[in-house]
Amino acid sequence: MSAIRAHLASLPDVTPRPEPGSLSPGAAGGEGWGEGEALRSTIRMPCGLRKRRPPAALPRPLHSPARLPGMTDRAGTRRAANRRGGSMDTDGTTPPGVDGLAGAGSGPREAMPRARWFSLMRTWDLPPCEEAWRALVSAYGQKHRHYHTGTHVDACPRRLDACVEALDRPREVELALWFHDAVYDPLSSKNEQKSARWVQDFLARHGAPEEAIARVVELIMVTRHEAPTCTNDQSFLVDIDLSILGARPAVYDFFEQAIRREYRHVPAVLYRAGRARRLEQFLARPRIYANRPFRLRERQARANLARAVAQLRS
Structure with a gap:
């Protein structure tokens, strides 16, 4: 040694x-x-291994909703919605989805759950029709969709549950809700027409009554929101589809950001002018919602719309 x-x-x-x-x-x-x-x-x-310095913060993606013209930056809402599956359409009373912020502590939930679809098929005396369900899930999952997604469709039947006793033909309203945005191309003015044709072909193949098929087609066509409704079921379906307008302000802002992303190909100046005109059409109505419990959203809807128009016009 x-x-x-x-x-x-x-x-x-x-x-x-x-x-x-x-x-x-x-x-x-x-x-x-x-x-x-x-x-x-x-x-x-x-x-x-070498000591490494902490990485610099990553830049926010250019397509982030916070960078869209005329939209309020609600970073906290965006992060919360992303944690819950990107949901947006309610004031915290429904499970996650583009249309509904989950309640605190709830986990992820399947959008457009097949169990609900199978249950609906039973009310029509049809087999499960899983292939049709898969086709709808695929359609609503297209990458260009940011609001008109499966989670929006998932939220609509749950809105229906709150007023089902007031409907004349609940199964027809629910089926129309499943299909009403099945075809969605922001560049097209025939989305509702094509969606209605899809459900028409689906029901006809399974031998549904022609009268029922016609009513479901009409239910889908009223979601263009261009003409007054003619039946009780139509008025409820429109209220359900427009329920997002009366959401909490932060949730509504998130909805507006999602719509802008769907129209990101449109120049900002043109989008702001066109979107403002569309929202002003709703404000010009004597009443946005026709039925209870949706009337409780009227005041909030008008406040949301007025604020959004002011931002778009500024």
Whole structure:
């Protein structure tokens, strides 16, 4: 051992030394790196790892809703909605989805649950029709959709549950809700027409009565929101579809951001003018909602619309 110690003592000092003048003015004590810091920067950590500085914060994506013209930045709402599955259409009373913020502590929920679809098929005396359900899920999952998604459709039947006793033909209203945005192309003016044709073909293949098919088609067509409703079921379906207008302000703002993303191909100036005109049409109505319990949303809906129009016109 003494021979080994003597050999080690005779070895030259190979400790790395900084070049003269390489230390900062504060190396001897004060600001800047001292000699110990300069040396530690050259020493490899165990297992070949080096110390790493924390990564810089990633830039916000350019397509983030917060960067859209005329839209309020609601970062907190956006993060909360993302944690809950991107939901937006309620004031916290429904499960997650583009149309509904989940209650605190709730976990992710399947949008357009097949169990609900199978139950609806039973009311029509039809087999499960799982292939049709899968086709709808695929359609509502298209990448260009940000509001008109499966979670919006999922929220609509749950709105229906709150007023089902007041409907004349609940199964027809619910089926119309499942199909009403099945075809959605922001560049097209025939989305409702094509969606109605889809459900018409579906029901006809399964031998549904022609009168029922005609009523479902009419229910889908009223979601164009361009003409007054003619039946009790139509008025309830329209109230359900427009329920987002009466959501809490932060939720409504998130909805507006999602709509802008669906029309991101439209120049900002044109979008703002067109969107403002559309919202003003709703404000010009004597009444936005025709039925209880949706009438409770009237005041909030008008406040949301007026605020959105002011932002778009500014």
